[in-house]
Amino acid sequence: MLGVLASIIDGVLVGLVYGLAAMGLTLIWGVMDVINLTHGTMIVAGMFGLYGLATALGAPPYLALPPVLIGGFLAGVALYWVAVHRMVGRPPLMSLLSTFSINLMLVGIGTGIWGTALFNVDVSLPGISMGRYTFPGAHILAAILAAVIAASLYVFLHRTRLGKAVRAVANNREAAELVGIPTTRVLAITVGFGVALAGVSGMLIGTLFPFTILSGDGYQLKSFVVTVLGGFGNPLGALMGGVALGLLEGAITPFVPVSWTLVIEFVLFVLVLIAFPGGVFSRRGAM
């Protein structure tokens, strides 16, 4: 019984980080109806940022957070001008194509530089034990950081002028333009934040698990699942969705053969979609 509890708690810890990753995806999606197919690769970029700073330069791992955040933001703004700006107002989801092409290039360059070899960042933090089960310190710290970053985003969206502008653009771009909000700049900043979130979550995941240049696909898929659970275009819901996914994985694993976990997870995912097309944790106007 203790084992089940331990699995659930650990699932929730990791789920918070997944939730943070999904926030990046859902923020861009919600504000401008753009599905960012570079999301997974940006997560991986965060991991390699961590690796470069922590292992190659020898800095403490968590000091990588500010540079990854800033680097991610700049990369996001660049992504906006290269691939997204001309897509706004095009047939829905044309941005799928442009972000897909950018992703091909990024993966090609990444494979050229690092190959698909495995990278690991060693984080030794004392964990907390519960009987025979242990929660590693890195898991606990990553979960706390994810929650703090998510809360800051919430405060930003609801308490600052710029944040309110982002929400206004999400609700109605034309109206926002009419009242004098520089929508283009707001959109660029939004993509910046979305990618920065992906990068930071990647950096946090990098402190938990080893990774390769191709790890992004799996995390991107998880972000999609979390987005659905949490409600579309709803950043805080995404965090809740992440927790729900982690909870689910933690609660299922002790009882069924591990290989069936995914079947159950995705069948539930489709059922949840059909039953709650707005997301389980959605509430109108949350964005």
Added chain:
Amino acid sequence: MSLLRLTRRPFFWIIALVIASFVLVPWLGNDVQLRESLLLAALYITLASNLNLMLGYAGYINFGSIVFFGLGGYICVWLVNSYNWPLSASLITAGVCVSALALIFGLGILRLRGAFFALSTIGIVEAVEAFAENFTPWGGSAGVYLSSSIFAPLGGPARALWVLYFIMVGVMGASLYLSYAIKSSKFGLGLLAIGQNEDAAAILGVPTPFYKALVYSASAFLPAIAGGLYFFKSAFIQPSDAFDLSLSTEALVVAMLGGQGTVTGVALGAYLYEELRGYLLTSQTFSNFQLVIAGALLLLIVLFFPGGLMGFIYSRFPRTQKVLE
């Protein structure tokens, strides 16, 4: 819409010409190299054209079209391997079963719209892949290896590869005609109306739930057969190849590049995309950067030719709109 009337339009004969050249050019030149390359092109055209029925006509983005291809492959390989069925019967059974399954899935998920529908199709691929990994009769994650003797009924491997190629071209031709026939029918008009504005279409009397489920099911039939052919030819099937999400994404990209909603554009887009990737992969100069170059070219096309290939052709040569669907 009677088929007879279709034959009076030039486009009908353009498709026939395409099929004929797919058959004749490699065959007369006895060029197996060209055949292998065209086989992949025919496969991409089949996948993209059928995806286009959902995407270009009804406006539904299906990330998971690959599930039809993979399931078709599995059913066909399974029937051939475990029950010694002949290829023809296995292919048709695969097509019918997958269409029926699509109808059932479709009734469930087609209540969703836009991005939610798109996401649910990803969920279906992942769920089906995870299922195949655990389903022992299909070899679980190890998949199924076919014995080299399976090619014997088709006259040995050398001849069998030609036969399989001709069937694949047939499937491609059928996909093109299906796209064309639907586009010229009342059914197709209904779908286009759904694509424009689903609520308005419903008010105007288009039976939207039925039409959507029908087109979803129809778009499953030929990809399932193509999957059966493809994996029979590979003599091997495993879940990660059969349900490879990136192939779905590629089919979407191809359809959008060519110009969604058009028959010609999607087929041309698929052909060019396949040839481009194949060329980059085997070229001495580019092979090391093939992903980067493919990405850069795609990006340029997307940025500067917004309507896709057909959008560009239509605007440059407006008269082609009357001939090329």
Added chain:
Amino acid sequence: MKRLYLLAAAAAAVALAATPALAEDTITVGFTASLTGPLNVDSAGQQRGYEFWRDEVNAAGGIKAGGKSYKVKFVTYDDQSVGGRVQQLYTRLINQDKADFLFSPYSSGLTAPATVISEQYGKIMIDSGGAEEKPFETGNKYLFMVITSASHYLSGAVEALKKYNPQAKLALVYSDDPFSKAVLAAAAKQAKDAGLEVVMNESYSPSTTDFGPIVNKIVSSNADAFLGGGHYSDGATLARQMHDQKANMKWISILVAPADDKFGELGPAALGVTVPSQWELQVNYTPQFGPTTAQFAKAFQDKMHAKADYHGASGYTVGVVLQHAIEQAGSIDTEKVAAALNATDIATFFGHVKFATDAGHHGLQVAHQMVLAQWQMVDGKLGRQVIWPEDARSAPAMYPIKQQ
């Protein structure tokens, strides 16, 4: 005077250019490698082995057969780690590039479709990267494998465990991919025959990223020995999470990932982990053909600027075996070389090589043996030591694993 000098130089240049064209024959070897995609690491290692062999052979004047010397030329394409284009590329290698012999792609999943083409054209294909047995049970005539097949991967680990702790409780947790499943299915049977108790036997999806709940399940099962893993990320993640979550295993055997030097990046989590390996630097067989381990390791390091690993060694051995067969056959005719391969029974630095010739398993490797390597502290640095079989070991096994 100057003019004469120029003339002589020109004549020499002409003569130089003309000689090779007269005396030189080449054989073309074709293969696809995974330059991109998830198989890139393993495939690149194997390709280094191929290229090293080619350079060595050509530097020594080529392969000598029937009074001629053949220089070796490679043609290679990127298969992107997926089966989609393998048949197209192998058709191209045979028809357009006129390959005389083929090497296999990396992994069983890519070898199976390639075999359809190689068998159709009756081309010999030598395999060093797909350890599954199934492709050899479908009646192929020209496919040969130099490495030990999947069902023997963990037999050494089971034997070692039986010696160190006959009461061990085993958790078998492995990736849901064809190779790992085949290895662990065989290991489960070998463990049962050895009288070891298996308390957990489960596979996980290859896309699993977080093993936290799985590790907790291992802890709940009261297992004290772990056998499993799969490929790179999952194997390393498992090792790391078992360490982070203090699962306190006394024995850990993980497939593939720990055979790579980068596994050492895991630091304390790598300590004590064992890995079945086709070949290690410490292995010392006396070769009847080709270099010794020491010669190979040094030359490889000098020329390829990389430490020799088992992918490189097995890739090199593929070349050596082909060379040996061509020289035995005295011809590059496919049927004669195939007959020579069927009769091959030699010791190389990589180990013994002999192929099954019965119809049900034709081409399967039957002589080569694997070793078990363990990550240990050597002079304050993490490195692999051979610990099994005992007559080949370079260090005693660490049992149970002691955390430092």
